[in-house]
Amino acid sequence: MNEILMSLSLIATMSSKTVTLSFDDGPSPTYTPQILEILKENNIKANFFVVGQMLERNPELVDQEVAEGHKIGGHSMTHKQLTKISLEKAKYEILESMRLVNKYQKSDLFRFPYGSHNKTLDTVIEKNGYRAIFWNTDSLDWKIYDSEAICDRVVVRLAKDKDDNDIILFHDIHPQTIQALREVIKYLKDHNIKTKTVE
Numbered sequence: 001m002n003e004i005l006m007s008l009s010l011i012a013t014m015s016s017k018t019v020t021l022s023f024d025d026g027p028s029p030t031y032t033p034q035i036l037e038i039l040k041e042n043n044i045k046a047n048f049f050v051v052g053q054m055l056e057r058n059p060e061l062v063d064q065e066v067a068e069g070h071k072i073g074g075h076s077m078t079h080k081q082l083t084k085i086s087l088e089k090a091k092y093e094i095l096e097s098m099r100l101v102n103k104y105q106k107s108d109l110f111r112f113p114y115g116s117h118n119k120t121l122d123t124v125i126e127k128n129g130y131r132a133i134f135w136n137t138d139s140l141d142w143k144i145y146d147s148e149a150i151c152d153r154v155v156v157r158l159a160k161d162k163d164d165n166d167i168i169l170f171h172d173i174h175p176q177t178i179q180a181l182r183e184v185i186k187y188l189k190d191h192n193i194k195t196k197t198v199e
């Protein structure tokens with residue numbers, strides 16, 4: 001870690017920040033079990049925003065997420081950008097994914113694919129008693145292939161950010177996320193930053 005990162009990390013140490021680890025787009029039979037293993041080793045609970053299609057293909061992994069104390073939420077059925085499809089289709093994407101998620105765990109948490117939403121879609125969420133959950137720290141793990149670079153990016157953002165709770169966005173469908181997660185967790189532990197789920 002370079003000097004700038006070192007001094008930024010000091011700022012983070014002084015705050016009483018908490019962090020939420022969130023994982024979107026799974027469950028993936030290749031990567032989700034590895035992420036669950038790392039979380040278990042470190043006694044950390046996280047949020048998983050599952051895609052309906054992936055849930056239907058890998059129900060045992062959703063069972064495992066719930067059994068191991070994690071909080072799940074919906075992330076649409078097919079991961080389409082909901083602002084770009086008809087309202088009728090967007091409603092189906094939201095409601096059907098939430099119906100499936102609730103077969104595994106009572107949850108009112110929904111995350112819009114790509115964070116893309118508008119007033120009409122917000123109303124659908126509210127009217128059905130759900131809550132839209134976003135993030136303030138994007139790891140860009142879908143775009144950056146180097147684990148260390150992903151971790152550095154997250155650490156810089158955590159150190160700079162003044163929010164009490166930072167929600168980090170990861171994806172449990174990419175290989176580079178695995179080592180990046182290990183490094184981020186090491187940073188959190190070294191700086192005594194606690195984790196919590198959005199409930």
Ligand SMILES: [Zn+2]
Nearest residue numbers: 024025113114
């Ligand atoms: Zn997504």
